[in-house]
Amino acid sequence: MNDPMQPEGLRLERVASGAEHPTSSPLSIHDMTVAYHRKPVLWDVDYDAPDGKLIAIIGPNGAGKSTLLKATLDLIPKASGIVTIYGQPYHQQRHLVGYVPQRESVDWDFPVNALDVVTMGRYGQIGWFRPVGRRHRAVALEALDRVGMADYAKRQISQLSGGQQQRVFLARALAQDARLYLMDEPFAGVDASTERAIVEVLRTLQRAGKTVLVVHHDLQTVAEYFDAVVLLNMRIVACGPTADVFTEENLRKTYGGRLTLLEEAANALARNRGSRE
């Protein structure tokens, strides 16, 4: 055990141990560490999403919930880690992943209507250069209908309420017909009826065998809406079926104070990384 040629388990060994992850998992995050300039940090996230479940990612502000999604999608650089989607590297499987970004991430004054935005979810299937055909527009319209927004298809997006904008984003992900959905705070700032509509859509997705990860804020509704939870605070505190994991004790661990030492360390790492760029 104390072979000095293999001091305390070499990195090589860690890379090789990727094999222990089941290849069928819709989303498999292996050893992901993110220490990005002024973003919340993530330490050594190791996670296999169960297939066909509604999964909530919860944790306090600055716990790195959005960072987790963005790093998974390669939108921000990772310090380390491997992400596989149904057993294949993410960049080969992009078409299987539907992403619902936070509503604030775009300029809602853009001259497009709700249907146009939803149609963007089909662009991947349509491919380069080809215009949007009637078939794809029909799929988009159907997606709008599923979120209860069919009547607003021709409405300019700046005229939609916050909840309606959120539903349009959701419909865009639906139109993509993905197998795995990553949603960044879809319930943030929406009215009660939008929340019900979104939950209904999530349930339908689950019935169709899709896997959905949702960054969620409202602890009250976790048990009601989700099958599984990921409790996150710079690292995964606990994850698993809601009934087992969503406990008082785990919540206290997740929300009970920050790991200042780790934050300090992450800042030092980010500085080193920054000087490399």
Place this chain on the structure above:
Amino acid sequence: MPDLDLFRVLTLQDYNTRIVVGGVTVLGLASGVIGSFMLLRKRSLLGDAISHATLPGIACAFLVLGALGLDGKNLPGLLLGATLSGGLGVGAILLLVHWTRLKEDAALGIVLSVFFGLGVCLLRIIQKLETGSAAGLESFIYGKTASMIASDAQLILASSLVIAGTCGLLFKEFTLLCFDTQYAGAQGWPIVALDITLMVLVVGVTVVGLQAVGLILMVALLIIPAAAARFWTEHLPTMVVGAAVLGAVSSLVGALLSALLPDTPAGAVIVLVASGFFLVSLLAGPARGVVGRAWRQSELRRKIARQHLLRAVYELSEMANHPPSVRRNELLARRSWSPRQLAQTISAAERAGLVVPTEPNAIRLTEPGRRHAARVTRNHRLWELYLIEHADIAPSHVDRDADQIEHVLAPEMIQKLEALLLHQDRDRQPPASPHALEERP
């Protein structure tokens, strides 16, 4: 005689006029298309930097061509030089933004001024060499619209077709890039390559446009038609087509005007025509124009004032022992409106047949007025109920908050409110006010 001129110009009988007008019109069209995407990408001023950055390339090409013993004003050679240094300018901007802590605005300004300064140095050298006349090069800065020749126009036509065609092919890709870069990235679209394509198109249209309308005026063609078109529509394809049409029409009208009036540089007149269109759009554009918005706002204000009046009259006449006619000073006491506002609102309501005067200083509701007032009061009280029951607002504050919202209620919202609050009570009468009416100031 001037009439004959006018006729000749307008019917494009003159060969030269035909070339000039045709050339600038096509150019305006292409810049409108590409300018729309630059506007939506929030990079309008990039064209400014690029067009300045072409100058050293043009001068360099002139020197190199001269050294090779070729004609220094060989157009393809000059354009190649312009394209190369424009591309270099774009590269420099990207590097400054990515490698240093400088922001995009500073990077644009640096590239613009330093490249142009280099161009000025080279031009001065060319002027001092006595090998060839450099007079033609100046036209790249101010344009030489009037002396455009057929081959120039053909070049503009060909490049504009390529540029507009590329934009057409990549229409949905550019839309996605401009609207939601992050999502585009997550979907695997090559954002950087798309951005560079867009910039290459800008370089292309700038380079061919420079000698036609000149530097600053090329910048204007890239920005103004697109910005003007934005006021007319909320539909992207319409906006792009609109910008193309505005660009083309401005160029056409500007070129004709400049041919008619003596001593007017065509480029400047084209820009001024485009600015005129912009001003009209800014004021009168139906989608976002200033006048339309102001009118909609004053309409809303009038509607709100009328609803306030109707509700005040309704609530007063609802009180026990109150006669149906209401005196003005009673109304004045109910809200913080000036006597003039009240008088205006009352006369507007009289014209609409909602109230009739009963005696000099009193009014009463007509039958349509009463129905209208009942509906307004009903909406108001529904909101009050909602706010008290669902938003935990103190009854003493609820009236004011309800006041803000009720006037903008869409019919479907009211149905929802009814479903929420009045399960059994489906009659159209207003519910009783949740707070004592007499308490009001």
Place this chain on the structure above:
Amino acid sequence: MIWTLLDTQIVIIGALCAMSAALLGNFLVLRRMSMMGDAISHAVLPGLALAFLLTGSRASSVMLIGAGVVGVLTAALTQAVHRSGGVDQGASMGVVFTTLFAIGLVILERAARNVDLDPGCVLYGALEPSPLNTVTLLGWDVPRAMLTNGIVLLLNVGFVTLFYKELKISTFDPQLATTLGFDATWLHYLLMTMVAITTVVAFESVGSVLVIAMLIVPAATAVLLTDRLLGMLLISVAVAALSALLGHLGALHVPGWFGYPGVDTSTAGMMTVVAGGLLAVAVVAGPRHGLIRRALRQLDLTLRIAEEDLLGLLYRFEEAGRTATRPQMVAVLQQAGGLRPWIAHLALRRLARAALVDDASLTPAGRRRARDLVGAHRLWETYLDQHLELPSDHLHAPAERLEHITTPGMRRQLEDEVQQPTHDPHGRPIPRDETSE
């Protein structure tokens, strides 16, 4: 070519002009309004043209008024189009300044017979002949341009000194400034007026392009070199003055290098090129943010990590009672950390020079360093085990990264938080930190 009084005067005029622009430019760059300098310096054209047309004179006072009015007008119109039309800031700037420029061109063209102002002069300026136009001041013949640009510089220095803290706070946080009682909007328009005046006075001597360059480039250079506002102001002014000197020298000599002997070129143009060159130097060789510095820092970091990995490796060998040869160690590092052999060799050489390693074994000093490192590593593993509850096979990699960045303060905090353990989760002893005792 012989340096004459004329050359000195050209450099002085250029420097005065560049410095006054650079001083104001700092605030444009910091407020992310660099392109406003571009916009104003183009937009002043109709102001100038109208001033000429109306008065028929080139008197400075008229020009200044024309410029001030148009400068404020440009800023105000840009703001108006941006606000009332919801047009993007850059686009509204573009609409406004190109329109004003076009108006200026038309006026000039139509009035060209009456006024001897050609647009070429506006763009390129005429720095070289400017010393010849003199006025008499206190019995001295002083070039007019030197006098006017000097006055503007004094004016700008006065403006910046007087409003230093207001400019600072309203640049950093306009809303805070307004809540504190300085009206940020008012200051904004004052700044725009000053930019317009500077532009106009500089026009005749150096042309609009140089003004834009001097508004932006020296300030941008200063941003790359310092983090303090005062330092930035001083550096930008120095860069501006240096550009003037080197620019004039360059204008005289550079064409000769490219095979155009005896030909000189535009001093104003060359000043912008020199300023651009100085900026490039700052980008590449800046002391803190420069590319070279960053690359060196990166190499240093890589080497330091390699050294520390080597020390740790040797310590663990000693612990296991084994020895290793140098090639063995290089091979292990290469395998474990993906390090290139030359880095490992270089690291070994640096360790030997620092007397931490003697051939392939630790010196006493090296052993102390190594003990600290391995101690930090095992403390981190313990911390990660206790606080993050990572599985035991997931402890090593993060600890490996963290041991290199552990400061003494962090180490003390670590020891507190893991309750002074003696053994790591793998059962290995944690060496005591002897340096802190």
